[in-house]
Amino acid sequence: AWVRRTLAQKRRIMGFGHRVYKTGDPRAKILKHYCRQLADSHDDGNELESIADTIEQIVNEEKGLLPNIDWPTARLYHYLGLDEELAPPLFVAGRITGWCAHVIEQANNNRLIHPRSRYSGPERREFIPLAQRGLTDQI
Known part of the structure; x- marks a missing residue:
């Protein structure tokens, strides 16, 4: 059903x-x-x-x-x-060498391989160095 x-x-x-x-x-x-x-x-x-x-x-x-x-x-x-939580890392482990090969091909050919998807996450944010955030004393 x-x-x-x-x-x-x-x-x-x-x-x-x-x-x-x-x-x-x-x-x-x-x-x-x-x-x-x-x-x-x-x-x-x-x-x-x-x-x-x-x-x-x-x-x-x-x-x-x-x-x-x-x-x-x-x-x-x-x-x-195997726990369900292991599925994503096992998926990645099986593909990481191929992903690395793509990066090497892109670097060698000086040409990006354009993805078929479009980013839909948060808008670009300005980077603020840690020293300006007041967080350096916590590191």
Whole structure:
């Protein structure tokens, strides 16, 4: 019921769809295999995999979206007993070398790679040195 209601409200279900892998993320297929293996030795594993299969089927039927790598990764973290708070640093750890390579490419080519997004945070603020803020005695 939650999946269909969420889709009817035009809200996204995280872990589905990919900009590049339109016919399915091959990494997700590989990780799904490991989810099945770990599920067998976990108390709620088989039930969780059954629920995941149902959600995959509904999202595919109604939106034509297939799982991306985040979908099985969340379950793997659960089976491995990792805290939810570790998801962002593990995500970053897997991408940091690529990000560094982009920075090196930009520096070598003397050309910025422009992001596809636009900053929407607070307006630019003037920098005030610590000495002028009266905070130097606290350092």
